[in-house]
Amino acid sequence: MFEQAKNELSTVRDMMRFAVSRFTEAELFFGHGTDNAWDEAAYLLLHTLKLPLDRLEPFMDARLTSDERDAVLKVIKRRIAARLPAAYLTNEAWLGDCRFYVDERVIVPRSHIAELLHEQLSPWIDDPWAIKNVLDLCTGSGCLAILAALAFPESKVDAVDLSPDALAVASRNVDDYGLTARMRLILSDAFTGIPGECYDLIISNPPYVKAESMAVLPEEYRREPELALASGVDGLDFVRILLKEAAGHLNPNGLLIVEIGDNRDELERAFPETLFTWLDTSAGDRFVFLLRREELPQLPA
The missing domain is CATH 3.40.50.150 (Vaccinia Virus protein VP39)
Incomplete structure (x- = not known):
């Protein structure tokens, strides 16, 4: 399915839909900054694409380059396969407006x-x-x-x-x-x-x-x-x-x-x-x- 997505999906909206479907299908647990598949997907996509974390809507119909598409699919796949909290994938966590570096040596x-x-x-x-x-x-x-x-x-x-x-x-x-x-x-x-x-x-x-x-x-x-x-x-x-x-x-x-x-x-x-x-x-x-x-x-x- 990921190979098919690589060949057929082209926009941020496409990738959001795909991520939410795969996260839901995999029955992921959300409890490290988000509490649902949509918010988790939005955070991971915006972070991977180096976009503002609070502004998804303006970019929904933007087309992705092949490198961007590969990067987004890679992080979606790793979130599912490794069951890693999103913070470990992005190496950041937020408390209010404060950002902190994190990895698997510490809890999120x-x-x-x-x-x-x-x-x-x-x-x-x-x-x-x-x-x-x-x-x-x-x-x-x-x-x-x-x-x-x-x-x-x-x-x-x-x-x-x-x-x-x-x-x-x-x-x-x-x-x-x-x-x-x-x-x-x-x-x-x-x-x-x-x-x-x-x-x-x-x-x-x-x-x-x-x-x-x-x-x-x-x-x-x-x-x-x-x-x-x-x-x-x-x-x-x-x-x-x-x-x-x-x-x-x-x-x-x-x-x-x-x-x-x-x-x-x-x-x-x-x-x-x-x-x-x-x-x-x-x-x-x-x-x-x-x-x-x-x-x-x-x-x-």
Whole structure:
């Protein structure tokens, strides 16, 4: 069918129809920036053809050169055959208006914390200029650490990850944003590599997928590093470390902000006496919690 498409299809409209049909036929999963076959096809075609990502309609009836047609069919075929998230095919992911380099060494950025940082965590932080030290645990591509540096202009930001490969990707993004003077990339298992360091703000989008869910993940998610996804039977293994150790790394009135996926009910059952503040995001108020240092549970060492 792809050989037939190469010989018979000629316009962007033709390629869009073909891509949507093939994506639907292949029962692809969409969850890394788009949620349907049409939007995924539009993004991949516009990126491949070096066209503005928000302007499909003016180009729909444009005829493609043979090289352009080959390039478009190649990316459509690879999306299906390898079940790779689109971000790995284009080596870019977006959080709002911010673009980040990504590849298969890191998960595709998709954190609800990003939109909270775009708002400078208002109203929980009154003066963004007063935030001097920020820690991003499980930084991956460095996207949230970079957004924190942009949101809090006077801050120094430590970006921590257990994966040297992830930190290599983060380093590229830090360089792209010109933030090397304000950011440190640190290889560390949680807090072990930063003894004695304290922060006004700790953010984390840690691994939070429970074992049962890991067993049935769509193929597209299985292309991401398992280290960045899996977090024990109930998905809370890393969150327990945060709740146990974060107080020792927060300044007075410092904030801990953590994304936990769909695990709100499990978390509240596990820590029934902790008064979590659940932050409103575009997806609802079940995915990101906030605790001040003084509100963290007192857990045995």
